[in-house]
Amino acid sequence: MEGETVELIRAQLRRLRQNAGLSQEDFGKLVHFSGSQVSALELGQRAVDRHFLKRADEVLNTGGLLISLLKMAERDRQPSWFRPWLDAERQAQQIRCYQPTLVPGLLQTENYARAMIRTDDMISDGEVEKRLAVRMDRQSILVGPDHPKYVAVIEEAVLRRADEGFRGIMTEQITHLIECAERPHIHIHIVPTSVSLHVGLVGPFALARGGDGGWVGHLEHQLGGEVLDKDEDVAILLSRWESVRSEALSRRQSIELMKEVMLSWS
Structure with a gap:
């Protein structure tokens, strides 16, 4: 550093x-x-x-x-493209996140996050721990006095991606998701596997609304990501958010589904 x-x-x-x-x-x-x-x-x-x-x-x-x-x-060590999104997260009054393949970073347990970061075999153990620390620090925005409203939509397949070796980490992770979902300012909605196709499957994205009412978007991809603030780009993401949110279960139904997934393992 x-x-x-x-x-x-x-x-x-x-x-x-x-x-x-x-x-x-x-x-x-x-x-x-x-x-x-x-x-x-x-x-x-x-x-x-x-x-x-x-x-x-x-x-x-x-x-x-x-x-x-x-x-x-x-x-300061974060890529230049990511810093505007970190600022948007910290200042947001509302955050919306859609993830088709992973648990969103702000909701990950330490063990889940470490396992995900370690899938990149090009980084050292020391760098893994540094990236992990940054991710865990980002989560503090959800527990502070000025926390935003946080709404996440996750695919059911994300919860069920757990072989025997990973099941303990996933059980801990889903338990954490349920605990988060019980907080009044955190909403977690699951898109059931019975929904075969929808526009969100194109890729993950997030939206943050600041105190001025304006939205900023964030797209992730294999080489990093991109922060969007042009009105037309943000409008497209807001429209796609409404589409994926409409496919998801209610908060209570989502919690019951998460419990059901863990029960099926035992």
């Missing part, structure tokens, strides 16, 4: 430690690192990591400053 924000993290860490009257050795003992490891972190010879910064925030009583800066650094 490179960039100005990371250098700011190192500078703030050094300043906070010195203001607390702690040597690198003494501070290291408190955060379960050696003095030489602390020195390497402050000098940029060792990568900063979430576990260390979380412990440092606790020891230095920073109110979570260092972890907040880390989240900013992780956002």
Whole structure:
């Protein structure tokens, strides 16, 4: 992880430690690192990591400053096309998401998300954990005081894609979906397999409505994604949303179907 924000993290860490009257050795003992490891972190010879910064925030009583800066650094590492969507998510009053093949990222459990990220065999274990941390952090918008209304439409086939080795992760994931669906601001609707064809099967998409009432769209594909804000593009996605939503079950019927899927495994 490179960039100005990371250098700011190192500078703030050094300043906070010195203001607390702690040597690198003494501070290291408190955060379960050696003095030489602390020195390497402050000098940029060792990568900063979430576990260390979380412990440092606790020891230095920073109110979570260092972890907040880390989240900013992780956002800076995101592809340029994705950053506008992250901003739209954070500022949204309503988010709509359709996923024909996966559980939507904002609703994924840590184990499900890790398994999905690991399907890309071109990235290292360290990068998997970094991407996982970013995805889990994104989910905080659904539990904060200014949370948006979140509506997800998912294909039933997504729930049933679970062989013997993956069934434990899927049971945990569906349990989490049911728990989310019981919250008043989260609506999850399942398109049953009895619906053979509809326009949404062309691909996943999401929509976010900001405080000004305007919508922004997001499309995913194999090489990343695309953020759309032109009126004509957004109008098409809103129309397709109405189409896929009309094919889905009600909230209560969807919860019952999710329970039924898990029951069929036992």
